[in-house]
Amino acid sequence: MRAGSEGLEGFLERAKALHQGTPLIDGHNDLPWQYRLKSQRAISKIDIAERQEEVGLHTDIPRLREGGVGGQFWSVYVNTELEGADAVQATMEQIDVVYNMLRAYPKDLGLALTADGVEEAFRSGKVASLIGMEGGHSIGGSIGALRMFYRLGARYMTLTHNKNIPWADSCTDAPAAHGLTDFGREVVREMNRLGMMADLSHVSAETMHDALDATESPVIFSHSSARAVASHPRNVPDDVLTRMPGNGGVVMVTFVSAFVSDRVFDYEKALEVERQRLMLEDMGGDGKAVEAGLARWKEENPRPQATLADVADHIDHIRDVAGIDHIGIGGDFDGTESLPKGLEDVSKYHLLTAELIRREYQDDEIKKILGENVLRVMRGVESASKGIERGPSEALLEKGDR
Numbered sequence: 001m002r003a004g005s006e007g008l009e010g011f012l013e014r015a016k017a018l019h020q021g022t023p024l025i026d027g028h029n030d031l032p033w034q035y036r037l038k039s040q041r042a043i044s045k046i047d048i049a050e051r052q053e054e055v056g057l058h059t060d061i062p063r064l065r066e067g068g069v070g071g072q073f074w075s076v077y078v079n080t081e082l083e084g085a086d087a088v089q090a091t092m093e094q095i096d097v098v099y100n101m102l103r104a105y106p107k108d109l110g111l112a113l114t115a116d117g118v119e120e121a122f123r124s125g126k127v128a129s130l131i132g133m134e135g136g137h138s139i140g141g142s143i144g145a146l147r148m149f150y151r152l153g154a155r156y157m158t159l160t161h162n163k164n165i166p167w168a169d170s171c172t173d174a175p176a177a178h179g180l181t182d183f184g185r186e187v188v189r190e191m192n193r194l195g196m197m198a199d200l201s202h203v204s205a206e207t208m209h210d211a212l213d214a215t216e217s218p219v220i221f222s223h224s225s226a227r228a229v230a231s232h233p234r235n236v237p238d239d240v241l242t243r244m245p246g247n248g249g250v251v252m253v254t255f256v257s258a259f260v261s262d263r264v265f266d267y268e269k270a271l272e273v274e275r276q277r278l279m280l281e282d283m284g285g286d287g288k289a290v291e292a293g294l295a296r297w298k299e300e301n302p303r304p305q306a307t308l309a310d311v312a313d314h315i316d317h318i319r320d321v322a323g324i325d326h327i328g329i330g331g332d333f334d335g336t337e338s339l340p341k342g343l344e345d346v347s348k349y350h351l352l353t354a355e356l357i358r359r360e361y362q363d364d365e366i367k368k369i370l371g372e373n374v375l376r377v378m379r380g381v382e383s384a385s386k387g388i389e390r391g392p393s394e395a396l397l398e399k400g401d402r
């Protein structure tokens, strides 16, 4: 069993100094979704100026400060069951949650719409707050809605969430479109024109390649790790990592236990097999036997724990295959229940930085990983957008695509 945060004390001072000089920009945090789940979106009911461990949150302002977070993409995820206008409305409501957070905590959170905006917010002592959409279902099949979301401040859109959408395949669904449809390519090109980053986390490998073929701008993976290190389909395969230098994009390494450790992923698969077996056995029953059986199984099979060192292994691998210019951080705090030992909440980022120092990463390399790489991608997307002279896309999602 390898260490979580043991033995890192000697590197912490240098780690904290690095966070003070360069904004750590995390690619994905689901706090807005937690407001929807826990307080019907009422900011007044969960005061993140105070520590909120007891309500089960990974994120609040004291812990963001402790972890040296300089910038955060707040995810405005909505349920993938939603389609059309319902998805658009729910996404607008989640963007409203972000604006209400900004209004409630003006000294700590500052809206950032550009790379310059991130640096400005960071210099004024605020956590630069960016908006990321998670899943193409959010635009309800409408490129007009996509354009309006850009105007509302969304600066990336993950092309899918866990399910396929009519124009793009997800990595956790059965192949249907085998990548992007023509409409999907049009969405990516319109995002390029607008200056919104295409996020390839959650999409299938075929969709990753199609998007890389279609895009005129660098892409991001807002919260994904490396598939060669851990086999979960949410991770990025090597044949995509090798395309990163050509594209200029960045893979923001995620912390989700089952994505970073095959021991955890195998455990979760075995648990699911057992659940299915118990449910078959209990067919027509009240479910109590399933619960009892699962409790017994869990007692016999203790859950393995991923560690901070596992996460650093993904960073090592992406450096070796794609290069130091293509790594970022995207924890997925408040979007997952299982996090590695040493990275339990947003107060722990500097421990990962300390681990990188222990692994002999140089200061300039660490600064790239913390935030400089994603700022470079944002600037690349912004300048590509200015150079695109075609008018707004008039493409419609064909009935046949649905």
Ligand SMILES: [Zn+2]
Binding pocket: 134, 202, 223, 335
């Ligand atoms: Zn996600």
